Amino acid sequence: MSAARSSFWPGGAAGTVLRIVASRLVQAVLTALVLASLCFAFVQALPGDAALRIAAARSGDDRVTAESVARVREQEGLDRPVLAQYASWIGRLAQGDLGHSLVSRQPVWQELAEHGRFTLGLGALGWLLSYAIALPLGIACGFRPGGWLDRGTNALAVALASMPSFLVGIGLISLFALTLRWLPPAGFRTGAHMVLPALTLALGLAAFSVRIIRNAVVEVRGAFYMTFARIRGRSAGSAFLHHGVRNAAIPVATFAALQFAYVVDGFVVVETLFNYPGLGDLLVKSLLARDVPMIMGAGMVVGLMYAAVNLLADLACIGLDPRRLAGRGA
Amino acid sequence: MMSTPLDRRALLSGALAGAAALAARPTLAQAAGPAELRIAQPWEVKTLQLGESGFTFTRAGITETLVASLPDGRIAPGLAQSWSVSDDGLQWRFRLRDAVFHDGTRLDAATAKASFDRLLPQSLYLKRAGIAAVHADGQDLVLKLEKPFGPLLSYLVDNSAALLAPGAFDGEGRVRAIIGTGPFKIGAAELPRSLALVRHEAYWGEKARVAAVRYDAVGNGDTRTNIAVAKDADIVFNLAAQGVGRAGSAGMTIERVIIPRTHILMLNCAKPQFAEAPVRRALSMALDREGIAAGIMRNKALAATQYLPPTLAEWHFADLAPLRQDVTAANALLDAAGWPRGADGIRAKGGVRFAGTVRTFANRPELPVIATAMQAQLRAIGFDLAISVGEAQAIFEAQKDGSLELGLSSRNLVIVPDPIGTIALDYAADSIAPGSTGTTGWRHDGLRQEVARYLAEADDRRRATARRAIAGIIHEELPIIPVTWYDQIVAVHPRVSGFVTDPLEQRYFLDRVTIAS
Numbered sequence: 001m002s003a004a005r006s007s008f009w010p011g012g013a014a015g016t017v018l019r020i021v022a023s024r025l026v027q028a029v030l031t032a033l034v035l036a037s038l039c040f041a042f043v044q045a046l047p048g049d050a051a052l053r054i055a056a057a058r059s060g061d062d063r064v065t066a067e068s069v070a071r072v073r074e075q076e077g078l079d080r081p082v083l084a085q086y087a088s089w090i091g092r093l094a095q096g097d098l099g100h101s102l103v104s105r106q107p108v109w110q111e112l113a114e115h116g117r118f119t120l121g122l123g124a125l126g127w128l129l130s131y132a133i134a135l136p137l138g139i140a141c142g143f144r145p146g147g148w149l150d151r152g153t154n155a156l157a158v159a160l161a162s163m164p165s166f167l168v169g170i171g172l173i174s175l176f177a178l179t180l181r182w183l184p185p186a187g188f189r190t191g192a193h194m195v196l197p198a199l200t201l202a203l204g205l206a207a208f209s210v211r212i213i214r215n216a217v218v219e220v221r222g223a224f225y226m227t228f229a230r231i232r233g234r235s236a237g238s239a240f241l242h243h244g245v246r247n248a249a250i251p252v253a254t255f256a257a258l259q260f261a262y263v264v265d266g267f268v269v270v271e272t273l274f275n276y277p278g279l280g281d282l283l284v285k286s287l288l289a290r291d292v293p294m295i296m297g298a299g300m301v302v303g304l305m306y307a308a309v310n311l312l313a314d315l316a317c318i319g320l321d322p323r324r325l326a327g328r329g330a
Numbered sequence: 331m332m333s334t335p336l337d338r339r340a341l342l343s344g345a346l347a348g349a350a351a352l353a354a355r356p357t358l359a360q361a362a363g364p365a366e367l368r369i370a371q372p373w374e375v376k377t378l379q380l381g382e383s384g385f386t387f388t389r390a391g392i393t394e395t396l397v398a399s400l401p402d403g404r405i406a407p408g409l410a411q412s413w414s415v416s417d418d419g420l421q422w423r424f425r426l427r428d429a430v431f432h433d434g435t436r437l438d439a440a441t442a443k444a445s446f447d448r449l450l451p452q453s454l455y456l457k458r459a460g461i462a463a464v465h466a467d468g469q470d471l472v473l474k475l476e477k478p479f480g481p482l483l484s485y486l487v488d489n490s491a492a493l494l495a496p497g498a499f500d501g502e503g504r505v506r507a508i509i510g511t512g513p514f515k516i517g518a519a520e521l522p523r524s525l526a527l528v529r530h531e532a533y534w535g536e537k538a539r540v541a542a543v544r545y546d547a548v549g550n551g552d553t554r555t556n557i558a559v560a561k562d563a564d565i566v567f568n569l570a571a572q573g574v575g576r577a578g579s580a581g582m583t584i585e586r587v588i589i590p591r592t593h594i595l596m597l598n599c600a601k602p603q604f605a606e607a608p609v610r611r612a613l614s615m616a617l618d619r620e621g622i623a624a625g626i627m628r629n630k631a632l633a634a635t636q637y638l639p640p641t642l643a644e645w646h647f648a649d650l651a652p653l654r655q656d657v658t659a660a661n662a663l664l665d666a667a668g669w670p671r672g673a674d675g676i677r678a679k680g681g682v683r684f685a686g687t688v689r690t691f692a693n694r695p696e697l698p699v700i701a702t703a704m705q706a707q708l709r710a711i712g713f714d715l716a717i718s719v720g721e722a723q724a725i726f727e728a729q730k731d732g733s734l735e736l737g738l739s740s741r742n743l744v745i746v747p748d749p750i751g752t753i754a755l756d757y758a759a760d761s762i763a764p765g766s767t768g769t770t771g772w773r774h775d776g777l778r779q780e781v782a783r784y785l786a787e788a789d790d791r792r793r794a795t796a797r798r799a800i801a802g803i804i805h806e807e808l809p810i811i812p813v814t815w816y817d818q819i820v821a822v823h824p825r826v827s828g829f830v831t832d833p834l835e836q837r838y839f840l841d842r843v844t845i846a847s
Contacts, residue, residue: 052723052764059382060373061693061722062742063454063490064765068381103376104522177560178580185556186548275548277523288721 016325017318021311028307032300039299040089043292044082050290051078057103057289076102089296098300099293101286108297111282116301119271119278122194123263126201131256133202134210141210142217142248143236153210160207166269169200173273186275197274201267205259212255216248223247250320257313261306367540367826367845369838370557371567374522374547378505381452384489389838390527390545391538393492393510396424396442396471397483399747401832403643405483409437409493409511410471419478419788424471429534431495432515439466445493446471448503453491455751480787484748487836513538513841523547538841539828551695558582558821564845565829567838569819570695571628582821587831588641590744591816592634593700595688596725596737599809600771602682604736608663610808614653615660616711617704623814626699634812637804638749641833645749645797650805653812660711669712677712685714686735691722694740700813701738729762729770739767740816744834753800754781757809772809 043050051073055064058072073079077088092099098108141150160168176196177185187193220226221236221244229239268280279298286294318324369390375383380393387393398408410424429437443466450457450464460476475482495509508516513535514527527543546563548554555573558566559580569577569584578584597604597613604610619633635652638645669677669684677684688704690697698719705715715736728734741756743749756768758781777800784796804810822829825846830839 048721048723048727052726053721055764056723058376058379060385062745062765063382063385064763065454066761066763067452069764105377106521173556177562178556181560184562185560186553187546187557187562272550273553275523275546275550275553 024311032303035299035303036296039295053290054102098297101294102291115279115282125198129202130205134206138210138213141214157207169273220244220248253316261309366542368563369545370548370563381490388489391512391514422473429511430532435495442471449491455746456488456491459485481748539844564823566821577821585820589818593813595811598734598770612660612663614811615656618655632814637812639815676714687716688736690738741767769809777803
């Protein structure tokens, strides 16, 4: 590990990197705790009886009884003072226990892992697909700014970016599932089920990233060091490959990380439209049911994932441009 | 420095492989077999407790009760092949049939009693039947009642008290696995979204014709329509009315049946503007039910002419004057009741404005639209209706604290096949039940007496008299205003045959279905 790390971050910077990671982890844990606590406070501030909503979520509105509501209230301790409920959650958390869902009665971590795996799978696929689309297009546009491809891509990107994802999804379903019958319209069982939701995500993400990539390429190509490389006799492509890619990649990596962070907390609309059991779907249902432990657990996990993805992006940027360590004591 | 790009490539490859593995895992774990019957329906299985999810397990043919209801409402033998009742109506003896649970345990009176002992206290309706004791006597299960209870057989269809094997319970008596006796058993479960069912080869009756069923919950109505149009499921339940044309054009067979569910306008009769029956009748006469049924529900036949739909033949009475729109008569009734119109066209009486806010919810997407239609229709008789769309539970909370003015909701009338279960809860109880969408601020002693008479009566003829009296009082008094009935729309794939719609929604009869190869 240390050999690989020293090859990635040259010049004995591993110690600095480790310090950055440790500091960020502490920040992330504290942020996640604050997030979870805010979730708790917001849910408590909502009007209405939580026990009633939990009982209704378990059995459906028609089948709720006074007894089932009373049972939920007593068994889940919802009749205790709010601060006692919060203290109990903190106490359990200190022992590494996120508690259990008040609706399904399953451990929160288990529910999060189950839904998280679907969201991560779909999110990663959509994210990778978006860059498979955006990278070649963005670079090609950056090489010919103002050309027909650049103008066409810009128009398409603006259209896609301004369109809500459910519209894109409905369009894809109409074309590929209902008209051409190539792909299933919803579900989560096979690879084929993932194509349309992943493409819906990818198109939405690529609409933004293609412009970021295009602008980064244009900026880098106009930089002095690129002119210098050309003066030294390198072709445009060779100069870009040797001197441009690394520099252009820095803003793109930062933006890509932000986009990935955006996908990890789930896509409510896409998940609902495609009946995909991800974190967004879980969060919405938990909110409607006032499933406090699930909401708090999800808040923590999403916060930690955001922090982890941002940390990875920073590390990638340091790897791409080790000068960034200079100000951090390396 | 040369190793740096290689390491990055390795990182990228790792990330790609990880995403692919995450993405592919469902594929490997959940691939569907070719001879599988694929069901898409809206209800998720949130928990394994029968009091919460029992209806799903019975509908899917996993669990069974002592007796069962047929699509025409008659009660038929279930796990009890016959029964008898003592002359005083206090002791019911059920002869159990030779059945085997999904785990191989044989059903006998002792296992049935053990199941009852655990599930009866948490049952939804059966516990209201006043069962004082359950005894095992040879192959007979004996139920002793506190007092005669006429509709016991209907209450025994309560799926929250279906019979489960001893192995289905944990040490605390909670259900830890669904081990029933039905024609299908659970092969794999991915709660809350999916059940993989396999045929129960040792089923006591005719074995299921399909070997496997995939039972998926698809909550979004538009998504269910898409699944039907793409023929990606064999049977799609609760198809949205707007999707009927598209699913039909795609080659799916559409089955529509009016089910015992009524969309109702709830009134707080303790409020002065709704306290008098003639005023409530005027409000009812202002509603264009046929327009709402045709325009919003897409089925003119759903216009509710009385509270209980014709599907419940014993409870639907042709001699009750149909509820119809008559704005002129409604205005005359209000004028006579002393509610003159003000300068803005809205009526008032004794400083009370003829107005109110209707609470409704969007879980049933048609309800806010119906509320909007009613807003215009009620204005024609000088009633100012405001609309508040929120959570379904907010209606009950407003009923409880007395702040409810009007509510637009939907009531399932047959949690058990006899609607008396719902009527007793909604119209003749002292407290408002959370799941009820019954009366608010209304009490009718005559109705209570008829309900009590019906519940205690075993004689069919005398029960019929009580039924007519109960339906008549609700129809005349209108403590709630029926707006539309509701139809179950099912899209069936052409490769499926033998599908039966059950208007009571107790069972889906998937065991009778065959799939063309």
